[in-house]
Amino acid sequence: MEFLFASGVGVLTAAGLYLVLRLRTFPVIIGASLLTYAVNLFLFASGRLTIGAPPVLMDGVTRYSDPLPQALVLTAIVISFGMTAVVVVIALGAYLGADDDHVNDPQESDSEDRA
Amino acid sequence: MSLFLVVALPFLGALLPGLLNGAGRKVCAGTTFAVSLTALIGLLSNLPALLRGEVIEARVDWLPALGMNVNLMMDGLGAFFACLILGIGLLIIAYAKAYLSRNDNMGEFFTYLLLFQGAMVGIVLSDNILVLLVFWELTSLSSFLLIGYWKHLPEGRQGARMALTVTGMGGLAMIGGMLMLGQIAGSYDLSVILTQREAIQADPLYVPALILILLGCFTKSAQFPFHFWLPHAMAAPTPVSAYLHSATMVKAGIFLMARMWPVLSGTPEWFYIVTTAGLITMVLGAVIGLFKHDLKALLAFSTVSHLGLITMLLGTGTAFGAMAAVFHILNHATFKCALFMSAGIIDHETHTRDIRRLGGLRHLMPVTFVIATIAALSMAGIPFFNGFLSKEMWLEEVSHTTLYGPDWLVPALATFGALFSAAYSFRYIGHVFLGKERDDYPAHPHDPPAGMWLPPAFLTVLVVLIGVMPFLAEPAVKFITAAVLGGEAEVPDVYLALWHGVTPALMMSIIAVTGGLILLALFAPLSNLWEATPRPEAKVIFEAVIAAFVRVARATTQTLHNGAFTQYAAILALAVIAAGGHAWWTGDSLPATRAPLPVNVIAAAGWLMLIGAAVFLVIKHHNRLLALILMGIIGLVVSVAFAYFSAPDLAMTQISVEVVTIILLLLALNFLPDTTPSESSLGKKLRDGCIAVIGGVATTGLTWHLLMRESVMTPISEYHLENSYKGGGGTNVVNVILVDFRGFDTFGEIIVLGIAALVIYALTETLLSGPVRARLLNRIPDKPLAGDHHPLMMVVLTRMMMPVVLMIGVYIFLRGHNLPGGGFIAGLVVAIGVVVQYMASGFNWATERQRYPYHGIIGAGVLAAGLTGIGSWFPGHEFLTSAFGYFRIPPMQEFELATAALFDLGVFLSVLGAVMLSLESFSRLARRAHVEDSEYAMDIDPSRDDPPEGDRQADTPDGKES
Structure with a gap:
């Protein structure tokens, strides 16, 4: 199970990295979102994996999963929404303003390809 | 009065003049005067204790872990400088009131002036050198504001910039030096450092620390080779020059050298560096000063020269030198301030400071003539004026000083400098006031109003008083000298007196004064010669150096920061991978300590879905809508994984965030192209693929490694589990951590979220008010739009669901403390319910029913959370300490009330407001683009008796035709 979890994080990271390195805004945003998933899962993993023991106190129960990483990841999820929204509005503004959704500044060499 | 108050008063008072600007000039200046006077009286109230031999202290721990505490201390030296700063400050304020024109x-x-005054008082009364550094930087900043006060003058701006650059760089060097000194001494408190002379001088870091601290002192006190900024700072209004360059700013470096004298002086390094710099500065300043035609430039270079003189006296490292330095600091402050003020008067009344256009003013401005003459004669070192006494002591000290070999070198150079010093003082009198009266002054000169001449007159009275009766000043000078020496040497047993017999110093003085008169007689040919000699121009060199730095910085930045985001991302990824790899291969690793959990079918199925969706997403990312759907799948699997691995709160948060994120990206996709064109070459794809795979393998390894081992340290989570119910009154530990244990964190996070939403709002506003608006209006949608605006079924369904959604929101919110849920999740759920109304019934319909603006909701949320935190101050607890109790209102069961619920309410409101404000901003963009929005919330409304068939067809935008 641990390996499934770890490889899941790895695949999300790889897919995120690949998409972040694309040339248009939209795949970069999607890639950043995938990286967010990967990072959140990784942070969550620092509490180690536990099944069937949510950190909600009950009489007679002694085994709980680690609540601290969960609390940290919870706010991270919400904040990442805010950050995604900011990036999206910047990307939209850039596209609407210049009719171009490239993430890189036009370089001297390839400006002719674009035209 | 406490020293804290003395230092704080000018800073607090600095608020007043700006506010009282409208109340008139008298009120404005009067308030400033009153603030300074109060601070001075407060300072003097400590004098009796000081004279009893106590050291006045005031201490407050600020950051004890860093050794940075707001410790103030006043001994003789500090009190002397503080009196100079506040006392001369009073005269300057009175003078400035008359000097400033109505346009200023x-x-x-006065706000700037008080800020500066506070910073200076802070320097001289600090006991902690880190706090001293803070004040030191504040003087650099506030003097920048003062020097550049006449913003319309380019010279003012350039001079201010130069002063800030030079003194700021020196300040940076000094931070390094002070930190080293603190490390050596083991404390940042001066009172401790000053007792560690042997340890400090024996330490290998002594020389670097000394050089760095001296860099700070030399730049501040305009010592060679950093003297060039001071004359350029003369573009400031004259009261500023008089204040900064007679008694305060430039004396800060001198002060620090005197302060550090007991621990730093006495070594060969100190002697050679400080004495040489002082001597060169003294001679150079005097020579250049003589040939300046601008009154203030002449005084500026004379200030440079006199600062060199004082520096040199401190450099010799003898007790007599220190005493002479103290005496000259006092004398220089009195006569130089009076001279600057008189220069200001001449400028004010004749409208020129060019000595070549002046002359013969003695009958036209008799009062000014007397003041300026007394001060200038004191500067020249003529008996019966105080400058003579301290200059004599300097020459006495010089005659015993040997530097670089020959005995005669230092005395000869000093006499040479003194000769020029006398010459420019005589020139100030001779070429301005004596000579023929002219008829071409730019304005008709006359004596100024009393407000302008009284302050310098007061100073000249001191000049004469000390000059004739030096024994009056003697106890004070000895008292201060004792503070400078700090017990490292005995206060010399000499008397301040006019006549010491025929000493070498007297001979040198006579040579200097006679030579000065001769030099003035030969001024015209000498001046021509001076003009013909090529000299390096400091300003040109300075600007060339700055320009070179800017070029290098620009070249570096533009190479690295070339606008190719992809490149930055690749570099960042590789750097992180390389750092991780280094740690992996060089670090130690423990064997696995956890047994792996068994794999079951459900987990394997989820894993397959995740991997499949991710791989498919990478392959098919050119189709953006498909990419979004695949991302949704990944998000769902992640939420399920959270639920599966015992994190119900996370699962609920993830799934609701997923919904709003997808809505947001759909709104964005409305404008962006549908597809991503394939532009990368195969090589680039391979390169990116390699980076991605390496990154993926590395994270897999790291995560797996982590999961298979118990943590090396005991996790602090146990504490949270144990105290959640006892201390926080809730059984849902995650929620208790969020609203209680780490409430401050959460408070910061909702603020960040609110700011992000406001940024989105602001960016949208900017877009809508700029050229983008026209583009949006003319935009032809590239996708065919749905025929139905607001389908009946959907509208009815969503409206019926709204109360249910709200109910669920309230439920999730209320149970949050004890069961999975809470403010974050409830905020997201309610936001989804509201967004659905926008989608089903249209923007207009929803906006009409919106009662509170979303900004307000964010603000209310942050405010509620903040006030809950502040509430815990009243019973005397720390910020955000929670309290809870169990109550019973008869018909109901016993239930719990916790202040954390109020805090969670703030979280709820902020999240709701932030999500709604972001989504609403996007919809506003969308509305601009598709102007058509049905005026009805439902396409078919049975209660409306005119099914507007015809209208509907006209309204319906048809992508292909329009």
Whole structure:
């Protein structure tokens, strides 16, 4: 199970990295979102994996999963929404303003390809 | 009065002049005067204790872990400088009131002046060197504001910039030096450092620390080779020059050298560096000063020269030298301030400071003539004026000083400098006031109003008083000298007196004065010769150096920061991978300590879905809608994984965030192209693929490694589990951590979220008010739009669901403390319910029913959370300490009330407001683009008796035709 979890994080990271390195805004945003998933899962993993023991106190129960990483990841999820929204509005503004959704500044060499 | 108050008063008072600007000049200046006077009286109230031999202290721990505490201390030296700063400050304020014209913003001026005054007082009364550094930087900043006060003058701006650059760089060097000194001494408190002379001088870091601290002192006190900024700072209004360059700013470096004298002086390094710099500065300043035609430039270079003189006296490292330095600091402050003020008067009344256009003013401005003459004669070192006494002591000290070999070198150079010093002082009198009266002054000169001549007159009275009766000043000078020496040497047993017999010093003085008169007689040919000699121009060199730095910085930045985001991302990824790899291969690793959990079918199925969706997403990312759907799948699997691995709160948060994120990206996709064109070459794809795979393998390894081992340290989570119910009153530990244990964190996070939403709002506003708006209006949608605006079924369904959604929101919110849920999740759920109304019934319909603006909701949320935190101050607890109790209102069961619920309410409101404000901003963009929005919330409404068939067809935008 641990390996499934770890490889899941790895695949999300790889897919995120690949998409972040694309040339248009939209795949970069999607890639950043995938990286967010990967990072959140990784942070969550620092509490180690536990099944069937949510950190909600009950009489007679002694085994709980680690609540601290969960609390940290919870706010991270919400904040990442805010950050995604900011990036999206910047990307939209850039596209609407210049009719171009490239993430890189036009370089001297390839400006002719674009035209 | 406490020293804290003395230091704080000018800073607090600095608020007043700016506010009182409208109340008139008298009120404005009067308030400033009153603030300074109060601070001075407060300072003097400590004098009796000081004279009893106590050291006045005031201490407050600020950051004890860093050794940075707001410790103030006043001994003789500090009190002397503080009196100079506040006392001369009073005269300057009175003078400035008369000097500033009606066009100048007086409130602004006095605000800057008080800020500066506070920073200076802070320097001289600090016991902690880190706090001293803070004040030191504050003087650099506030003097920048003062020197550049006349913003309309390019010279003012350039001079201010130069002063800030030079003194700021020196300040940076000094931070390094002070930190080293603190490390050596083991404390940042001066009172401790000053007792560690042997340890400090024996330490290998002594020389670097000394050089760095001296860099700070030399730049501040305009010592060679950093003297060039001071004359350029003369573009400031004259009261500023008089204040900064007679008694305060430039004396800060001198002060620090005197302060550090007991621990730093006495070594060969100190002697050679400080004495040489002082001597060169003294001679150079005097020579250049003589040939300046601008009154203030002449005084500026004379200031440079006199600062060199004092520096040299401190450099010799003898007790007599220190005493002479103290005496000259006092004397220089009195006569130089009076001279600057008289120069200001001449400028004010004749409208020129060019000595070549002046002359013969003695009958036209008799009062000014007397003041300026007394001060200038004191500067020249003529008996019966105080400058003579301290200059004599300097020459006495010089005659015993040997530097670089020959005995005669230092005395000869000093006499040479003194000769020029006398010459420029005589020139100030001779070429301005004596000579023929002219008829071409730019304005008709006359004596100024009393407000302008009284302050310098007061100073000249001191000049004469000390000059004739030096024994009056003697106890004070000895008292201060004792503070400078700090017990490392005995206060010399000499008397301040006019006549010491025929000593070498007297001979040198006579040579200097006679030579000065001769030099003045030969001024015209000498001046021509001076003009013909090529000299390096400091300003040109300075600007060339700055320009070179800017070029290098620009070249570096533009190479690295070339606008190719992809490149930055690749570099960042590789750097992180390389750092991780280094740690992996060089670090130690423990064997696995956890047994792996068994794999079951459900987990394997989820894993397959995740991997499949991710791989498919990478392959098919050119189709953006498909990419979004695949991302949704990944998000769902992640939420399920959270639920599966015992994190119900996370699962609920993830799934609701997923919904709003997808809505947001759909709104964005409305404008962006549908597809991503394939532009990368195969090589680039392979390169990116390699980076991605390496990154993926590395994270897999790291995560797996982590999961298979118990943590090396005991996790602090146990504490949270144990105290959640006892201390926080809730059984849902995650929620208790969020609203209680780490409430401050959460408070910061909702603020960040609110700011992000406001940024989105602001960016949208900017877009809508700029050229983008026209583009949006003319935009032809590239996708065919749905025929139905607001389908009946959907509208009815969503409206019926709204109360249910709200109910669920309230439920999730209320149970949050004890069961999975809470403010974050409830906020997201309610936001989804509201967004659905926008989608089903249209923007207009929803906006009409929106009662509170979303900004307001964010603000209310942050405010509620903040006030809950502040509430815990009243019973005397720390910020955000929670309290809870169990109550019973008869018909109901016993239930719990916790202040954390109020805090969670703030979280709820902020999240709701932030999500709604972001989504609403996007919809506003969308509305601009598709102007058509049905005026009805439902396409078919049975209660409306005119099914507007015809209208509907006209309204319906048809992508292909329009």
